[in-house]
Amino acid sequence: MTWERRxxxxxxxSLSGFKSATLIGTYDSEFGSNLSIVSSVVHLGSTPPMMGFVLRPPGKDAHTYKNIKKTGICTFNHVNDRIIEQAHQTSARYPRETSEFEEVGLTPAWIDGWMAPSVEESRVKMGLTLIDDIELANGCRFMTCEVNWFDVESIGLCEDGFVDLNQLGGVTISxxxxxxxxxxxxxxSYAKTNLELKKMLNFDDGWDDNTDNGHN
Amino acid sequence: MTWERRxxxxxxxSLSGFKSATLIGTYDSEFGSNLSIVSSVVHLGSTPPMMGFVLRPPGKDAHTYKNIKKTGICTFNHVNDRIIEQAHQTSARYPRETSEFEEVGLTPAWIDGWMAPSVEESRVKMGLTLIDDIELANGCRFMTCEVNWFDVESIGLCEDGFVDLNQLGGVTISxxxxxxxxxxxxxxSYAKTNLELKKMLNFDDGWDDNTDNGHN
Structure with a gap:
């Protein structure tokens, strides 16, 4: 507790372990597009598909927070090894009317009239609707969202539903x-009390759901 | 939505990206120790140090949930490359009176009378107190905790506060x-609107907080 703040x-x-690297895209009719890197995306459920992420206590900047509250929607775009620096640079404090897409050199992709930009260079993108905005004990917000659409490069999609994020250049943050x-x-394989685990080295072999392995 | 459940x-x-791999240790005076792998730990804040994690809707099993609610405490233990299979095997549905430590072959470590076991083989361990138990829209729980103590192998600790989790054998889950x-x-380096990012290849070089790099 006596350590200097930084x-x-x-x-x-570092104590929370490895984290997802996600660019959140939002839009405001007055100030335009916003793009912001977050490392706090977590899976919440499959039916319906739900995810959550943490935002700092909303201050005067908080562009992502303000835009999501206003429009109710956003996009998630996985960071890959070709766009790490651009993604990291989105965390600089640009003015609200500035588009991080232009500043860092990423391409906004507009999908089917969804009023939030996704990232062309990302290989796993999705559109989400805000479900709840939960205030935590320290003032941070836990935002829960439902996934409405996704766009995953087919080379990463395995027969059994698993997405090979490494094949798609995925990175993780510490x-x-x-x-x-x-x-x-x-x-x-799915762990059972009376069975030895099986290892799958080739990730896209997939589990056979007709046997009892890989069962969820 | 038409895909088979598994x-x-x-x-x-897979859509949430890479995740932390954490073993949560808990204790119940009647049923003994419990150990359970989770991939949903997220950082919530530094002052006070706070983390959160997601649990499925508490059903009849829910040993981790029941134990934390009763004792108010738990431990987080990072999974490393020497204990992946043991860690994964904790997800099997053992009876409540069974200790996953014994079943999977990990060693409980009891620290300073803290009434929840940590994992000897883990190289980043910590003890936490429950702050809030938040019910989400799909019935899952978002558990927020404060970190009360930690034990990080010194070889991973960098001068500027960064923990080199890769050096400690850390793994991530997809x-x-x-x-x-x-x-x-x-x-x-810390991103600023008017500065080029700097890269640090040797992670334990650290940022010099007396210059403006790596500022948070």
Missing amino acids: KRARFVN GLDGYHGTPKIFRL | KRARFVN GLDGYHGTPKIFRL
Whole structure:
């Protein structure tokens, strides 16, 4: 607790382990498009498909928060190894009327009249609707959303539903500013009390749901 | 929406990107120790140090949920590349009176009378107190906790507060059952509107907080 603020933030941000790297795209009719990197996206459920993410206590900037509250929608776009620096640069404090897309050099992609831009260079994109905006004990917000559409490059999609995010150049974040590759180790079969785990080394072999492996 | 349930679960679980791999240790005075892998731990704040994680809607099993509600405490233990299979196996449905530590072959470590076991083989462990138990729209719970103590192997601790989780054998999860290594790409300096990003290839060089880089 006696550490200097920045050192402390780096340390505590490391303690949660590896994180997703996601660009959130939003739009405001007055101020235009916004794009912001977050490392706090978590899976909440499959039926309906739900995800959540954490935002700092909304202050005067909080462009992502304000835009989502106003429009009720956003996009998630996975960061891959070709766009790490552009993605990281979105965290600079640009004025609200500035488009991070232009500033960092990413391409907005508008899909089917969805009023929030996705990222052309991202290989896993989706559109979401806000469900709840929950205030946490420290003033942060936990935003829960439903996935309404997705666009996943087909090369990453395995027969059994698994998406090979490593094949799609996916990266993971540690701490505030560490970026890591994601080489495959193995997939493991659904754990049962009376069965040995099976390893799958080739991720797109997939589990056979007609046997009892990989059951969820 | 027409995909078979397991295929669908695999797919949607992949869409949130890479996830932390954490073993949660809890204790019940009647049923003993419990250990359970989760992939939903997220950072919530540094002051005080706060984290959150998602649990399924509490059903008749829900041993982790019941134990935390009763004792108010738990431990987080990062999964590393030497204990992936043991960690995964904790997700099997063992009876409540069975200790997952014994079943999967991990060693409970009891620290300073903290009434929840940590995992000896883990290289980043911490003890946490429950702050809030929040019910989400789909019945899942978002549990928020404060970090009360930690134990990080010193080889991973960098001068500027960053923890080199890759150096400590850290792994990341994709989908329901994919495990990935985490080789370092680079750390990036704090983003500013008027500055080029700097790359740090050797993660423990650290940022100099007396210059304006790596500022948070």
